[in-house]
Amino acid sequence: MTNTTARTATSGAGVLDLLRLFKGNTSAADHYASERLAQAKAAEPVLKAFEVLPTDTVRKPGPLSGIPVAIKDIIATTDMPTTNGSAVYADHVPSSDAWVVERLRNLGATIFGKTVSTEFAWRHPGPTTNPWNSKHTPGGSSSGSAASVAAGIVPLALGTQTLGSIIRPAAFNGVVGFKPSFGAIPRSGAHHLSQSLDHIGFFARKVDDVAYALSLLAGTSHSDPHGAPVPGFEISVERGVPPLPSPRLAVVRFAKFAKAESEQQQVFEASVTRLRGAGAAIEELELPELDRSNWDAINTILAAEGAVIFGDLVARYPDKTSDHLKKLVETGSAISATAYLKAKALQTTLRADFTAQMTNYDAVLTLPAYGEAPEGLSYTGDAEYCAPWTLIGVPALSLPAGFGKNHLPLGLQVVGPYLNDLRTLRVAKWIESALAFSPGLPEIK
Numbered sequence: 001m002t003n004t005t006a007r008t009a010t011s012g013a014g015v016l017d018l019l020r021l022f023k024g025n026t027s028a029a030d031h032y033a034s035e036r037l038a039q040a041k042a043a044e045p046v047l048k049a050f051e052v053l054p055t056d057t058v059r060k061p062g063p064l065s066g067i068p069v070a071i072k073d074i075i076a077t078t079d080m081p082t083t084n085g086s087a088v089y090a091d092h093v094p095s096s097d098a099w100v101v102e103r104l105r106n107l108g109a110t111i112f113g114k115t116v117s118t119e120f121a122w123r124h125p126g127p128t129t130n131p132w133n134s135k136h137t138p139g140g141s142s143s144g145s146a147a148s149v150a151a152g153i154v155p156l157a158l159g160t161q162t163l164g165s166i167i168r169p170a171a172f173n174g175v176v177g178f179k180p181s182f183g184a185i186p187r188s189g190a191h192h193l194s195q196s197l198d199h200i201g202f203f204a205r206k207v208d209d210v211a212y213a214l215s216l217l218a219g220t221s222h223s224d225p226h227g228a229p230v231p232g233f234e235i236s237v238e239r240g241v242p243p244l245p246s247p248r249l250a251v252v253r254f255a256k257f258a259k260a261e262s263e264q265q266q267v268f269e270a271s272v273t274r275l276r277g278a279g280a281a282i283e284e285l286e287l288p289e290l291d292r293s294n295w296d297a298i299n300t301i302l303a304a305e306g307a308v309i310f311g312d313l314v315a316r317y318p319d320k321t322s323d324h325l326k327k328l329v330e331t332g333s334a335i336s337a338t339a340y341l342k343a344k345a346l347q348t349t350l351r352a353d354f355t356a357q358m359t360n361y362d363a364v365l366t367l368p369a370y371g372e373a374p375e376g377l378s379y380t381g382d383a384e385y386c387a388p389w390t391l392i393g394v395p396a397l398s399l400p401a402g403f404g405k406n407h408l409p410l411g412l413q414v415v416g417p418y419l420n421d422l423r424t425l426r427v428a429k430w431i432e433s434a435l436a437f438s439p440g441l442p443e444i445k
């Protein structure tokens with residue numbers, strides 16, 4: 001089965017494309033979400049991206065009027081279940097919306113169902129398949145959000161990242177994924193995996209779309225005091241985010257670069273050459289301490305905090321929690337307070353060091369993953385190239401850049417200093433324009 005018959009001319013359109021269309025075509029605005037619902041229903045038997053689909057697609061007024069936004073199923077919604085990818089919460093309907101969902105409703109967005117997440121955004125996967133090849137993983141933990149945008153079902157979806165759960169699936173599915181600076185979007189109402197590492201971010205088709213989303217959704221809340229506010233900015237619907245001309249890019253390979261698939265290395269090198277030819281100033285940059293220390297530090301913090309969050313749950317529901325979650329609690333419970341505090345101190349030091357090391361650069365260019373999405377649905381892929389930037393909480397963005405040997409998408413990762421989200425997005429917009437690469441829409445079969 002394919003979903004091509006359920007597609008329309010706007011299936012692959014971005015958020016700003018649609019808002020420009022809707023401005024002069026109220027009929028298109030009124031019917032867009034219901035058309036997306038028909039496509040979602042046609043694709044679901046293979047894609048399996050949604051836990052719940054919407055029953056109400058009536059357009060509401062606001063800056064995002066007519067735009068369907070899919071919500072990762074660890075983010076609370078009052079009008080549909082929030083399962084957290086867990087049998088424990090199979091029938092759970094929250095009493096209040098998450099901060100970000102309430103903001104979306106106030107902006108006029110159509111809350112377009114709940115997308116499949118791995119269990120509590122950790123390693124036990126759901127049934128979602130990669131829209132480019134259903135035998136391959138879409139990545140995780142934001143599996144359904146990435147797949148639904150890649151398939152052209154929705155133009156925007158919420159995800160979360162604690163290790164690599166936005167950047168990696170964005171690369172695997174050939175879409176733009178953006179993880180803003182830590183604390184940019186309040187996480188109130190999103191189930192925690194690790195309070196010191198959890199981020200809320202986006203999947204979309206273009207850099208303009210995630211920039212517009214952040215401009216509307218960045219904020220603060222007394223219920224989530226972590227991080228620092230991102231400086232406010234506005235994005236023109238007509239022009240999008242202005243590209244930063246001739247950016248200064250630092251190519252960061254890390255010692256693990258040799259482990260990347262040869263096609264991923266080739267796409268990366270070809271992109272560097274193209275960007276240099278388009279006017280970017282590009283230099284190699286080594287970050288040895290971040291490279292050496294990030295994996296142990298991030299896993300120490302995640303496991304220790306995860307053990308506190310899930311310890312009682314695993315004890316109460318041993319038959320409804322996975323071995324992955326049980327192992328996380330076991331590992332985290334064995335971490336000493338001293339080891340945890342050392343990792344937290346290192347997190348702060350590494351962020352400050354990175355800010356200093358970026359004085360002469362606008363952004364880092366690196367890999368988002370080792371290569372194509374792995375075959376099979378039991379393993380969602382390696383997060384080693386995402387973990388350094390999640391640990392230090394800096395803005396990171398994945399851009400589609402090519403295809404691998406199995407005709408699955410490959411990407412690039414663009415990273416900026418902490419709280420320099422707008423500048424990072426401007427660099428990414430320039431790179432997107434210079435590469436001029438679009439993976440198109442996959443056939444789901």
